[in-house]
Amino acid sequence: MIKSFVATAMLLSVIHAAPINVRNSTILEDTFALYALDAQMRQKPARASGFFAELYKQTSKKEYLYQSLRMLEEANDLKTLSKQTADELKKFPDDDILRRFEIIVLLKEGNFAEASQKALIQSEKNQKAPDYLLYAEARLKLGDYSGALSALKKAYNLTYDETTAERIALIQYAQQGEKSEAIKFLKDHIGAHGNSQTLGKRLGSFYADMGALEDAAAIYEQTFDEYNDLSAAEEALKIYIYQKDFSKMTTLLEKSKINDPLLLDLYVRVKAFDKASLLAQKLYEKEDNPLYLAQSSVFKYEGATDRNDRVLIDSVVEGLKKANQELKDPLYLNYVGYLMIDHDLNVTEGMGYVRQALEKQPDSPFYIDSLAWGHYKQGECAEALRLIKQVESMIGTDEQEVKDHLNAIEKCKTKEKN
Numbered sequence: 001m002i003k004s005f006v007a008t009a010m011l012l013s014v015i016h017a018a019p020i021n022v023r024n025s026t027i028l029e030d031t032f033a034l035y036a037l038d039a040q041m042r043q044k045p046a047r048a049s050g051f052f053a054e055l056y057k058q059t060s061k062k063e064y065l066y067q068s069l070r071m072l073e074e075a076n077d078l079k080t081l082s083k084q085t086a087d088e089l090k091k092f093p094d095d096d097i098l099r100r101f102e103i104i105v106l107l108k109e110g111n112f113a114e115a116s117q118k119a120l121i122q123s124e125k126n127q128k129a130p131d132y133l134l135y136a137e138a139r140l141k142l143g144d145y146s147g148a149l150s151a152l153k154k155a156y157n158l159t160y161d162e163t164t165a166e167r168i169a170l171i172q173y174a175q176q177g178e179k180s181e182a183i184k185f186l187k188d189h190i191g192a193h194g195n196s197q198t199l200g201k202r203l204g205s206f207y208a209d210m211g212a213l214e215d216a217a218a219i220y221e222q223t224f225d226e227y228n229d230l231s232a233a234e235e236a237l238k239i240y241i242y243q244k245d246f247s248k249m250t251t252l253l254e255k256s257k258i259n260d261p262l263l264l265d266l267y268v269r270v271k272a273f274d275k276a277s278l279l280a281q282k283l284y285e286k287e288d289n290p291l292y293l294a295q296s297s298v299f300k301y302e303g304a305t306d307r308n309d310r311v312l313i314d315s316v317v318e319g320l321k322k323a324n325q326e327l328k329d330p331l332y333l334n335y336v337g338y339l340m341i342d343h344d345l346n347v348t349e350g351m352g353y354v355r356q357a358l359e360k361q362p363d364s365p366f367y368i369d370s371l372a373w374g375h376y377k378q379g380e381c382a383e384a385l386r387l388i389k390q391v392e393s394m395i396g397t398d399e400q401e402v403k404d405h406l407n408a409i410e411k412c413k414t415k416e417k418n
Contacts, residue, residue, distance in 0.1 A: 273303025294323035
């Protein structure tokens with residue numbers, strides 16, 4: 001800070017105290033230009049204005065004058081902006097850019113009628129976009145939406161600027177009630193001049209407001225595809241959720257990655273267990289949440305073509321055991337326990353997991369069924385039969401697995417009597 005001040009003071013003293021030859025003048029101009037740009041980058045417009053004003057004083061280059069005035073406008077220093085603009089207009093009364101600054105001051109000071117009058121004269125004289133835009137701004141401040149719209153269209157036809165296009169559409173849609181015309185205008189602009197993040201989302205909002213959800217989702221998704229705009233993807237997703245279009249939801253979520261937990265639910269819904277397992281593993285690595293590790297392990301097993309593959313089973317059991325060290329969720333306690341029982345890995349240990357699940361949900365017929373199957377595997381047929389009959393009384397035998405267990409355990413009982 002001190003260094004910058006000292007350097008600036010030294011430069012100013014050199015400027016005012018020493019004769020300036022052409023070479024020194026160029027060096028000083030370059031130096032002051034760097035100071036001015038530095039102040040702009042540091043978001044100190046008032047300071048930048050001072051440097052540009054000094055550059056204008058030393059060089060008489062009007063681009064420095066205009067830049068100094070722009071910085072005063074950005075700093076909202078209306079008093080200085082007004083005075084300097086008026087002073088320069090006395091010297092250059094026909095300077096169109098200075099006339100525009102004069103109108104800007106009037107607008108900022110709330111003198112809308114005078115600003116409108118001067119802007120109208122300027123726009124009729126020059127027929128340039130900046131003058132039409134200033135006139136439109138004045139008419140908007142005066143509540144004259146038709147006049148503003150007319151001026152904006154004249155500016156737009158000269159530049160096809162997207163900011164002007166959006167303002168036209170907004171006035172048509174919100175103030176003039178010309179909703180269909182606003183939609184057509186934006187659609188035509190995008191077709192002729194290309195989409196943008198701003199216009200794509202604006203058109204999407206118009207479509208959605210009118211109930212044209214298919215069109216809204218299409219332009220939102222197009223905007224995401226073109227600009228990787230995640231907010232546009234989120235708007236499209238809301239529509240697909242409302243429509244319950246799971247296929248489009250899945251496609252959008254796969255490419256945007258804006259909601260992996262929802263994508264995981266969709267994979268499970270359609271039994272895409274291979275994809276679900278990989279995504280759950282990715283979420284586990286990202287968030288270190290044991291629930292995702294448990295889910296990844298379960299989905300790996302559910303999606304397997306050969307569920308008797310020992311390498312697969314060992315991997316699934318290992319994942320579930322690790323997850324359950326923190327999770328202690330009865331669903332996954334039972335799952336790992338049943339796998340160990342059914343595949344004869346360690347029936348006693350497996351029954352231990354099932355009992356932990358039953359401690360949390362003692363009335364679950366599915367956990368009782370797992371325990372019955374453990375007793376069956378250990379040859380404890382009477383206890384296995386008692387438990388499976390309890391399950392039958394709770395949910396019947398509509399579940400194929402319960403029916404299979406009941407048949408096997410009843411045969412076990414018969415063998416025990418013999």
